[in-house]
Amino acid sequence: MENVMSTGVESWSAESFAEMSAMSPFVGSEVILTVVAVVVWIVWQIWQIKAENAGYDELEAKL
Known part of the structure; x- marks a missing residue:
């Protein structure tokens, strides 16, 4: 089944976070x-x- 929506994160490992750019x-x-x-x-x-x-x-001038 194909992902319709994705955050672009393929893996939650520490190495993948180093490769990620700003989201x-x-x-x-x-x-x-x-x-x-x-x-x-x-x-x-x-x-x-x-x-x-x-x-x-x-208002003051009207007084």
């Missing part, structure tokens, strides 16, 4: 993706603070 995409880009995520988060925080302050100032 996930974008290996090695974790640091870059983390930096991008932090920068996007900081920009969003600044934008949110400015938007909330503008709304607060508008």
Whole structure:
């Protein structure tokens, strides 16, 4: 019977693990993706603070 789905692991021996490469995409880009995520988060925080302050100032001006 033919395997329909496979992880690519033929054997669970120690030798086969040494020959295996990474099984996930974008290996090695974790640091870059983390930096991008932090920068996007900081920009969003600044934008949110400015938007909330503008709304607060508008309400304060009506008083």
